[in-house]
Amino acid sequence: xxxxxxxxxxxxxxxxxxxxxxxxxxxxxxxxxxxxxxxxxxxxxxxxxxxxxxxxxxxxxxxxxxxxxxxxxxxxxxxxxxxxxxxxxxxxxxxxxxxxxxxxxxxxxxxxxxxxxxxxxxxxxxxxxxxxxxxxxxxxxxxxxxxxxxxxxxxxxxxxxxxxxxxxxxxxxxxxxxxxxxxxxxxxxxxxxxxxxxxxxxxxxxxxxxxxxxxxxxxxxxxxxxxxxxxxxxxxxxxxxxxxxxxxxxxxxxxxxxxxxxxxxxxxxxxxxxxxxxxxxxxxxxxxxxxxxxxxxxxxxxxxxxxxxxxxxx
Amino acid sequence: xxxxxxxxxxxxxxxxxxxxxxxxxxxxxxxxxxxxxxxxxxxxxxxxxxxxxxxxxxxxxxxxxxxxxxxxxxxxxxxxxxxxxxxxxxxxxxxxxxxxxxxxxxxxxxxxxxxxxxxxxxxxxxxxxxxxxxxxxxxxxxxxxxxxxxxxxxxxxxxxxxxxxxxxxxxxxxxxxxxxxxxxxxxxxxxxxxxxxxxxxxxxxxxxxxxxxxxxxxxxxxxxxxxxxxxxxxxxxxxxxxxxxxxxxxxxxxxxxxxxxxxxxxxxxxxxxxxxxxxxxxxxxxxxxxxxxxxxxxxxxxxxxxxxxxxxxxxxxxxxxxxxxxxxxxxxxxxxxxxxxxxxxxxxxxxxxxxxxxxxx
Numbered sequence: 025x026x027x028x029x030x031x032x033x034x035x036x037x038x039x040x041x042x043x044x045x046x047x048x049x050x051x052x053x054x055x056x057x058x059x060x061x062x063x064x065x066x067x068x069x070x071x072x073x074x075x076x077x078x079x080x081x082x083x084x085x086x087x088x089x090x091x092x093x094x095x096x097x098x099x100x101x102x103x104x105x106x107x108x109x110x111x112x113x114x115x116x117x118x119x120x121x122x123x124x125x126x127x128x129x130x131x132x133x134x135x136x137x138x139x140x141x142x143x144x145x146x147x148x149x150x151x152x153x154x155x156x157x158x159x160x161x162x163x164x165x166x167x168x169x170x171x172x173x174x175x176x177x178x179x180x181x182x183x184x185x186x187x188x189x190x191x192x193x194x195x196x197x198x199x200x201x202x203x204x205x206x207x208x209x210x211x212x213x214x215x216x217x218x219x220x221x222x223x224x225x226x227x228x229x230x231x232x233x234x235x236x237x238x239x240x241x242x243x244x245x246x247x248x249x250x251x252x253x254x255x256x257x258x259x260x261x262x263x264x265x266x267x268x269x270x271x272x273x274x275x276x277x278x279x280x281x282x283x284x285x286x287x288x289x290x291x292x293x294x295x296x297x298x299x300x301x302x303x304x305x306x307x308x309x310x311x312x313x314x315x316x317x318x319x320x321x322x323x324x325x326x327x328x329x330x331x332x333x334x335x336x337x338x
Numbered sequence: 339x340x341x342x343x344x345x346x347x348x349x350x351x352x353x354x355x356x357x358x359x360x361x362x363x364x365x366x367x368x369x370x371x372x373x374x375x376x377x378x379x380x381x382x383x384x385x386x387x388x389x390x391x392x393x394x395x396x397x398x399x400x401x402x403x404x405x406x407x408x409x410x411x412x413x414x415x416x417x418x419x420x421x422x423x424x425x426x427x428x429x430x431x432x433x434x435x436x437x438x439x440x441x442x443x444x445x446x447x448x449x450x451x452x453x454x455x456x457x458x459x460x461x462x463x464x465x466x467x468x469x470x471x472x473x474x475x476x477x478x479x480x481x482x483x484x485x486x487x488x489x490x491x492x493x494x495x496x497x498x499x500x501x502x503x504x505x506x507x508x509x510x511x512x513x514x515x516x517x518x519x520x521x522x523x524x525x526x527x528x529x530x531x532x533x534x535x536x537x538x539x540x541x542x543x544x545x546x547x548x549x550x551x552x553x554x555x556x557x558x559x560x561x562x563x564x565x566x567x568x569x570x571x572x573x574x575x576x577x578x579x580x581x582x583x584x585x586x587x588x589x590x591x592x593x594x595x596x597x598x599x600x601x602x603x604x605x606x607x608x609x610x611x612x613x614x615x616x617x618x619x620x621x622x623x624x625x626x627x628x629x630x631x632x633x634x635x636x637x638x639x640x641x642x643x644x645x646x647x648x649x650x651x652x653x654x655x656x657x658x659x660x661x662x663x664x665x666x667x668x669x670x671x672x673x674x675x676x677x678x679x680x681x682x683x684x685x686x687x688x689x690x691x692x693x694x695x696x697x698x699x
Contacts, residue, residue: 044415048439129394131443131447159635159636161640218557222631222639224632224633224635233436236430281429320368324369328424
């Protein structure tokens with residue numbers, strides 16, 4: 025419900041142009057959200073594989089032990105089949121997990137969905153582009169080299185250095201090189217990792233909002249109820265409305281939608297004082313709704329004539 | 339308002355829509371809100387369709403809804419354009435923006451399912467992508483041949499190099515100074531079939547990993563990919579030198595060719611795919627570096643999917659025919675057939691592109 029758009033970070037806002045010529049705003053997913061999504065995905069794969077392994081041993085563990093000892097060196101057909109199954113399952117889940125999900129209609133793995141982000145094609149310039157299977161494949165093939173190899177390599181290097189082994193300067197050069205890959209998203213504006221650069225994708229926020237109530241519209245019955253004392257609230261004069269602009273209107277809209285009585289009372293007092301009207305306690309919401317409707321009507325009318333007023337200072 | 343706000347807060351994933359669509363007749367003072375109220379039924383219908391598409395439940399969308407989708411999408415898009423010029427209702431604008439964006443992702447999303455894509459890929463898409471990389475394949479082939487020669491010359495000048503090139507333990511008795519009989523023994527077929535299919539699965543997962551590495555390293559202007567090629571091929575050169583010294587190089591070539599024609603072809607393709615990306619980033623032409631890298635990445639990703647298939651085939655060949663077929667001519671025949679097949683598939687098999695509306699892949 026608190027759906028009012030408050031662009032808290034304009035640095036991450038981008039615009040794409042659809043083939044209809046409409047510009048749509050996108051928000052680049054934050055780097056922390058992406059790291060979190062990756063950690064979630066890896067955990068999901070790991071736990072699923074461990075569970076699979078345990079289930080396999082529970083079901084067929086006896087088979088492997090008995091057959092293995094009975095027929096000495098050569099593994100039995102059944103046991104060998106299970107080994108192959110395991111290798112193939114590990115390979116497929118490692119690469120298939122990301123591929124299948126990102127090719128799906130949501131364009132996101134489970135971890136990304138939980139964090140509310142998805143992948144999208146970057147496109148040429150501003151033009152929006154279509155996500156295709158080869159794009160998704162390209163970005164996922166690079167994940168190993170840029171995330172997991174570096175992590176393993178740096179960990180191993182650090183551990184061998186800790187153990188006092190002299191592994192030479194080359195190791196540190198290589199570690200630095202890997203670190204560069206790993207930290208690549210920190211060094212560009214769009215938080216692209218190497219796979220995103222190669223595939224032409226980026227990761228954006230996938231907002232899901234519900235249509236909020238129209239604030240000026242109220243059921244006819246309710247309108248009659250509040251209209252009992254129209255004299256108590258005369259129409260606002262253009263001078264009174266002229267003190268605020270669009271920014272203040274949006275703040276007011278958000279407050280009305282959040283509907284916190286204490287905040288409404290404070291703002292009621294502020295506005296009433298500013299335009300020189302008595303602030304009747306208990307009347308905050310009704311006053312603010314009327315003021316909001318009047319202010320919006322005025323600003324929208326000006327807008328139709330090409331006059332915009334960004335905020336109270338302009 | 340209090341109740342709906344509370345309910346929405348308690349149930350953020352809920353499907354409550356009652357707050358949005360007043361069924362009673364309404365009074366509204368604002369033209370922009372009248373505009374909205376006239377159209378919001380269409381928006382909500384679009385949202386319901388999009389939601390089902392996102393859940394992958396295409397079958398649950400009625401025919402009328404599916405037919406109405408393009409019109410609903412355009413309605414929402416033009417509503418958004420109009421409201422940006424006439425309305426200051428930030429919440430409704432934000433809702434419309436995300437709705438149109440979600441609809442855009444669905445309407446212009448990946449159109450092919452995975453299996454239809456796979457079919458198109460095998461019937462032409464793959465060989466087309468390989469042909470697009472012809473220059474890189476030639477360069478990589480040259481580098482690989484140079485690597486073999488370098489390995490041979492290095493070991494010929496100083497046999498100690500053999501131990502540096504070939505990792506200890508993997509030689510299985512193939513060391514300088516071994517007799518021809520010892521060397522041939524390492525090429526003999528396995529006595530029993532036991533364990534070979536596990537071996538194949540292991541080989542596949544290992545080789546596919548090496549190929550993906552060769553591809554991914556191409557990102558650094560292709561140089562690491564080429565270095566990886568040289569290193570691997572130098573190993574081969576050293577092996578060839580070793581067997582040549584005892585006059586059994588033909589037997590080695592036959593043994594290698596069973597799976598090697600497929601496996602080395604796959605490595606060649608992945609190195610070429612890596613080089614293709616590196617080259618496109620180093621010399622982007624009149625495109626931006628990012629656009630050039632992305633276009634190259636799409637082409638080479640297709641090749642890489644094919645390489646994974648080739649690695650499956652190579653692993654099967656390596657585990658079964660190579661270990662079970664003994665004769666040198668038979669081994670050459672298998673390897674030769676595979677090589678001919680790949681060359682014909684990539685360079686002779688060129689069906690026409692099925693759809694023209696997709697930008698060149």
